[in-house]
Amino acid sequence: MKKAVEIKKLSFSYSENEVLKNIAFSISEGEFFIIIGPNGSGKTTLMKIIAGLLKPKQGKLKIFDRPLKDYTRKDLAKTIALVPQMTLVDFPFTVTELVLMGRSPHLSTLGFEQEKDLEIAKNAMALTDIEHLAHRPLDRLSGGERQRVFIARAICQEPKIILLDEPTASLDLAHQVKVMDLMEKLKKEIGFTVIMVSHDVNLAAMYGDCLLLLKEGQIVSMGKPGAVLTYKTLEKAYDCMLLVDESPLGKFPQVTLVPQKLKTPRK
Amino acid sequence: MNIKTPFVLKRIAWVSSLFLLLLLMTIFIGISIGSTGNGVKAVLQSLFGEGGADSMLDTIIWQIRFPRVLLAALVGATLSLGGLVFQALLRNPLAEPYILGISGGSAIGAIIGILAGLSRFPGVSFTAFLGSIATLLLLLIMSSGQSILKKNTLLLSGVMVNAFCGAIIMFLVSMTQDSRLHNIIFWLMGDLSMSDIGQVGILAATLLPCFIILFRYSHSMNLLLMGNEMAQTMGVNIKRVTTILLVTTSFMVSSTVCHCGLIGFVGLVMPHLLRLILGPDHRVLVPACILGGGAYMVICDLLARTLPQQGEMPAGVITAMIGAPLFIYLLKRSKR
Numbered sequence: 001m002k003k004a005v006e007i008k009k010l011s012f013s014y015s016e017n018e019v020l021k022n023i024a025f026s027i028s029e030g031e032f033f034i035i036i037g038p039n040g041s042g043k044t045t046l047m048k049i050i051a052g053l054l055k056p057k058q059g060k061l062k063i064f065d066r067p068l069k070d071y072t073r074k075d076l077a078k079t080i081a082l083v084p085q086m087t088l089v090d091f092p093f094t095v096t097e098l099v100l101m102g103r104s105p106h107l108s109t110l111g112f113e114q115e116k117d118l119e120i121a122k123n124a125m126a127l128t129d130i131e132h133l134a135h136r137p138l139d140r141l142s143g144g145e146r147q148r149v150f151i152a153r154a155i156c157q158e159p160k161i162i163l164l165d166e167p168t169a170s171l172d173l174a175h176q177v178k179v180m181d182l183m184e185k186l187k188k189e190i191g192f193t194v195i196m197v198s199h200d201v202n203l204a205a206m207y208g209d210c211l212l213l214l215k216e217g218q219i220v221s222m223g224k225p226g227a228v229l230t231y232k233t234l235e236k237a238y239d240c241m242l243l244v245d246e247s248p249l250g251k252f253p254q255v256t257l258v259p260q261k262l263k264t265p266r267k
Numbered sequence: 268m269n270i271k272t273p274f275v276l277k278r279i280a281w282v283s284s285l286f287l288l289l290l291l292m293t294i295f296i297g298i299s300i301g302s303t304g305n306g307v308k309a310v311l312q313s314l315f316g317e318g319g320a321d322s323m324l325d326t327i328i329w330q331i332r333f334p335r336v337l338l339a340a341l342v343g344a345t346l347s348l349g350g351l352v353f354q355a356l357l358r359n360p361l362a363e364p365y366i367l368g369i370s371g372g373s374a375i376g377a378i379i380g381i382l383a384g385l386s387r388f389p390g391v392s393f394t395a396f397l398g399s400i401a402t403l404l405l406l407l408i409m410s411s412g413q414s415i416l417k418k419n420t421l422l423l424s425g426v427m428v429n430a431f432c433g434a435i436i437m438f439l440v441s442m443t444q445d446s447r448l449h450n451i452i453f454w455l456m457g458d459l460s461m462s463d464i465g466q467v468g469i470l471a472a473t474l475l476p477c478f479i480i481l482f483r484y485s486h487s488m489n490l491l492l493m494g495n496e497m498a499q500t501m502g503v504n505i506k507r508v509t510t511i512l513l514v515t516t517s518f519m520v521s522s523t524v525c526h527c528g529l530i531g532f533v534g535l536v537m538p539h540l541l542r543l544i545l546g547p548d549h550r551v552l553v554p555a556c557i558l559g560g561g562a563y564m565v566i567c568d569l570l571a572r573t574l575p576q577q578g579e580m581p582a583g584v585i586t587a588m589i590g591a592p593l594f595i596y597l598l599k600r601s602k603r
Contacts, residue, residue: 053496077502084497090360091492091547101490105502110550111486112273157501 002029003065004161004193005050010059012045012217019045021217023059027210029160032187032194034204036228037214038238043197044165046214050195051163052076064160077105081154083164086146092137095149099124102156124155128182144175151182155190162186164196168203176200180207205229205252213237229253275550282551286558290340293562297336297569303327330464336565338462338526339582341470343533343564344478345523347556350534352481352516355488355549356509357421360539361597364520365531367425371432372402373521374455374529378439392473395521402428403517422598457530457583459568470526477519478557484508485549492547530564530583532590537563539597 005027012020019042027033035043048054049061052068061068063079071079081102089098102124103117113121125131128148133141141149147167154162164183168176180203186192198204204211204225211228213220215237221228231244234255241263247254299307309324346364353362353369364370376398380391409424436455487508490498495505537560538552545551564582567589571582 048496051496051500053499073499073504074502077500080500082497082500084494087494087497089492090358091542093489093492093547097546097548098493101493101501104486104490109483109486111489112275112550114273118274 003027004029004031004063005195006060006062006065007050008060010049010056010061012042012049012054012056019217020049020056023217023219025212025219025222027193027195029064029193030187030191032184032207032209033196033212034208034210035195035197035212035214036199036201036204037220040216041214041237042217043214047163047165047195047197051080051082074105077157077159079159080161080163081157081159083147083150083154083162083167085165086143086170087150089138092139094135094137095125095130095133095141095152096121096135098138098149099152099156102153102158105157120158121152121156124152127155127186128152142175144171144178147171147175147179148182151179155186159192161193161195164194166197166199168198168200176203183207201229201234201255202247205247205254206249225252229255275548279551279554282545283554283558286555286562290558290562290565293565293569294336294340297339297565298328298332300569300573301327301332302572334462334464334467335459335568337464337467338470339459339564339568340561341467341474342459342523342527342530343537343560343562343567344557345474345519345560346530346533347537347560347563348478348481348534348553349516349520351538351549351552351556352488352512353534354538355491356512358492358494359421361422361535361594362425363532363534364516365529365534366422366429366594367406368402368428368432369399369406369517369520370524370529370531371429371436372405373399373517373524375432375435375439376401376521377525378436380525382439382443391525392522395525396518399517399521399524400514402432403513455529455583456581457528457586459527459571459582460579462526466526470522473522474519477515478553480511480515481519482550482553484512485553488512488549489547528581528583531587532594533560533564533567533586535594535597536586536590539593 003026007026008024010020010023011018023046035046037043045054049056050063052071052073063071063076068076099121100113100117103113103120104111107113107117122131125134128151130145130148130152133145133149138146138149151162151164151167162183167179167183171179183194183196184207187194208225210223211225212222213228213233220237221233229244230253231242234242234244241258243256243258244253245256246252295310299310303324306324306328310328313325313328350363353364353367354360356362373395377391377395379398380394383394385391385394406421406424406428409428487498487503490501490503491508493501499505537556541552541555541559545555564586567585568582571585572579574580
């Protein structure tokens with residue numbers, strides 16, 4: 001299978017603080033790849049490096065067998081789209097206007113969209129189930145709707161890879177499932193490679209084809225959810241007591257937090 | 268081959284023609300009305316080449332009122348557009364060259380230029396440009412280290428930069444006995460009375476390329492509103508675009524300031540009003556701000572010329588009386 005992302009000996013530091021230490025892994029095309037790990041483990045930094053927003057100090061990074069530094073901004077934008085964490089936009093763009101912005105890497109500087117681009121935007125809105133919001137201004141959407149609008153914008157960009165930074169973080173349960181289901185559908189139907197940073201290990205267990213567990217800028221474990229989400233690796237990464245068993249829904253692990261009052265000394 | 272005109276282009280054409288019509292109408296009204304009597308008939312007569320019009324009124328209309336109205340239109344266009352660009356760059360709908368202190372900075376530059384005995388163009392324009400760039404850098408340094416220039420920090424920095432600039436200007440004025448500064452106070456409140464057609468022509472020739480450059484980057488401004496990172500992932504070269512926008516706008520604003528003095532809040536009123544009517548797409552807003560801002564300033568100047576029983580008031584008085592309450596209203600609304 002083709003490699004969408006290939007990283008070798010990658011290190012990154014903000015001034016003196018080393019955030020990523022000698023990381024190496026690759027992501028296959030068409031994979032649902034989820035990066036997990038405690039706060040400050042370097043997840044978001046790693047994602048920004050893949051998106052070309054931060055330049056690594058050391059190491060090699062290839063996107064579809066081509067070094068990242070050989071891409072122009074526009075080329076990269078045609079390959080990778082980013083769905084950021086909740087963005088507040090103070091300017092009252094409508095949903096259609098925002099989704100259409102995704103076309104910009106395919107257009108001239110002035111970005112005059114043709115009917116064809118409008119067609120692509122409409123398809124993206126249909127896929128994400130936001131057609132009914134087409135003329136609504138952005139500031140009058142709920143969190144879940146807004147997240148789907150930004151995903152539609154990413155689809156409209158027609159990339160090969162979609163990066164998402166904690167897309168479920170501030171959503172209620174129904175919207176969490178809706179966003180994750182949507183990403184799985186996009187992966188299957190369009191063949192996107194989905195790379196997601198997440199805090200939710202249980203969602204990661206249910207949707208991820210491959211998980212990467214980071215701690216203090218290093219890889220603790222990588223592989224299928226069943227292999228990564230074990231009691232041993234999780235405790236090592238998160239420094240807290242957890243209960244890991246099999247989910248009643250199928251053959252993937254389920255992680256439960258253990259509160260202080262229920263902790264019993266281990267024999 | 269069948270190429271359809273892009274729908275945005277159609278919209279730009281519609282909006283621009285409409286606002287052009289509005290601007291022409293206000294210019295017509297502007298040159299028709301004045302203290303020496305209404306000249307609607309005279310304007311029409313000299314426009315359509317029918318001789319026999321009062322030659323005295325004719326001179327007043329074309330030598331005095333016309334350059335002044337044109338200057339007002341250029342000033343309004345520049346300041347509105349300047350506000351629009353700063354609002355996009357700083358992702359803050361309350362940003363404006365005057366509020367941020369950029370106009371104040373170029374005023375210091377201009378006064379130093381005048382004191383040094385430089386000619387208005389290009390000498391004073393250049394020192395004014397340096398002044399605006401210096402305040403801009405000061406502003407960016409003061410509010411850096413904050414995540415994407417936090418709103419209130421930026422505004423507060425702007426207010427302080429403005430106060431500082433005001434103090435320096437007053438210091439310079441107080442320290443000189445120079446007759447060149449005799450009407451500086453008037454100039455500080457915005458003055459359009461010192462206009463002759465040659466200077467207006469030079470100013471127009473300076474501003475036109477700036478308008479074109481800013482229009483070229485109007486879609487990038489749309490993308491910038493999504494945040495630097497998002498804009499980059501959509502193919503925008505942030506460093507290049509930001510630098511071009513900042514330098515062009517500062518140059519444009521400072522060239523205007525050294526002609527007309529400090530006129531505030533135009534860059535706040537017009538972009539807000541137009542955004543309300545036309546939506547936030549900068550490809551439509553840039554031409555609308557140029558034409559609509561021009562029309563707005565022509566009207567404000569007309570009021571400044573005709574409201575007082577004797578003489579006139581600085582145009583900046585009118586724009587501030589409209590703009591400052593709007594600013595407070597917008598600030599209150601954005602807090603919610």
